[in-house]
Amino acid sequence: MERSVTRRADREDARDGIAYALWLPDRMGASGEAERGAATRRLPPPWPGVVIVHGAGSRKENHADFARLATASGWAALTFDLPGHGESDGEMSGDAVDDVIRMVHLLAAQRGVDARRVAVRGSSLGGFLAILAAARASEIAGVIAICPASPDHLSRGVRRGELEMRVSDPLTMQAWLAAQDLGDAVERIAGRPLIVMHAEGDLQIPFDHSEELFERAGDPRKLVVVPGGTHRTVQHDPELQGMGLLWLERQLAAS
16 A cells, blocks of 8 residues: 655745645755755755745645645745635725735745746736736745736625625725736736746636737746636646746846
8 A cells, every 4th residue: 555645845834824835856864964855866955946925815724735846846836815715804995005015035044046037927816916916026036927917807806795805994905906917017026037827718718818918928927828727727727737837947047
């Protein structure tokens, strides 16, 4: 009988009320001996890093698959619960953009991580926040945006109570969303790599929204549109995950 244990995060903790999990590619223990079950191939630092931002109603554990893929590819990764989700304190608001940036700084400060190569990967609400955070913080090296939601999509969900997240004041949240210009944010990322990925069969967020963002983006940029699929297809497809990570790694190396 064969038994296997799924790779777990190296550290789980909280910072300023935000619950996070840190994943590192180097599994050497303090004594210098490899941890039981770790791969024999060691990827020396400095490592690029990626902060993973989940969607509305989700949580950090739902994207552990991408974190494991990232560490196996030589990246450090950090997953976290947005406010109003999972184990994090508080409620969802426009301050979530600052929380994404704080998590980027946290990952960049880890020993072995190359602070110049820390990117953000977000899906749906997470893609929306990843783009806004990169537009605001030039230290974010690049973005993977998967089926990024628009302010209209999110505002409609808040108004109808369809998004499974804690929101203290829906009217204030809607007003903040209405003030966001995602196209303008994409333009401000120009010069840093942006890859946008979407499934044609996504019924929650039409894929032409990603096409419009791509048209406004500056180079280096890449658009991946997958035939068929659903809102969750790209998020958890190992081949597509690997494609996005590899493209981003090459762009960061070139820059």
